[in-house]
Each structure stands twice: as C-alpha cells, then as structure tokens.
Amino acid sequence: MNVLIWGSDTILGHGLLSMLKDIKDGVFNAIGNIEIGEIFACDADSDKDVIDEACANADFVFNLSYGFKSDKLIEGLNIHNNTCPVLLGHSVGDKSLFREYAQSNNVPILEWAPNYDMELLSVEAQVYDMLGALQCA
Secondary structure (H helix, E strand, O other), X not given: OOEEEEOOXXXXXXXXXXXXXXXXXXXXXXXXXXXXXXXXXXXXXXXXXXXXXXXXXXXXXXXXXXXXXXXXXXXXXXXXXXXXXXXXXXXXXXXXXXXXXXHHHOOOEEEOOOOOOHHHOOHHHHHHHHHHHHHHO
C-alpha cells in the first residue's frame, strides 16, 4: 500500500512518517498484515512533480495539514482520478471541501481527532491511533 502524508511538516506528520518507515522496514508492526510500499511526504509547498507522483500513486492519504492548505491535494487526486481513502486530521481547516470531493467522486473520507484524554498523550500514541485507519482501506 502506497501512503501519502499530506502535511508531513507537522509534528504528527513527522511521527507518522517515522512509524510508517519502521513498519515498511520490518522494525515495528502495529497494523497487522498491511504492507507499506511507497511513502510520499508532501505539503502545499512541495514541488509540483512530487505532489503529482504522490497523488497518482497513493492508495491511502493522511491529510494532517493545518488550516486551508488542501486544495493542491484535492486537485492532484482529481487529475489522476484517484479515489483512495483520505483520513482528515482534526486540524484540517475546511472539511466541507473534502466532503464535497468525497461525495462527487465516491471517495471514503475518515475523520480522526484525538479524544480529550489522548491529547495529553505523546505524539507516538496519537500516530499509533491513526494507523488503525489503514485497516479500513
């Protein structure tokens, strides 16, 4: 499974990238039988070619971007007719954009937010919680 982390420059993005690399390398496996292929780490400031390749090949997207930085992601997925599942982190600014995108393209959208107690936990614990979404793909 090829995974795109949109918002890889965030604290959770760094943690998720590190854990996915460990899973890919066989160092750690928290998600059962899912094999990780390519890991694309992007954000709104990434090179257009990098975004293009990631949007063309992703099987699952973790959108962890802050605020309103997801338009390039939606545009890239649309260009490549990529209807892979997208997990929206709790800080994504305009979730209505993704709801419209999901509805018009029949894309599964998952929304993730740490529960109140979890916000006090480490980044690693929050990333571990997000990895469960890969089993829905």
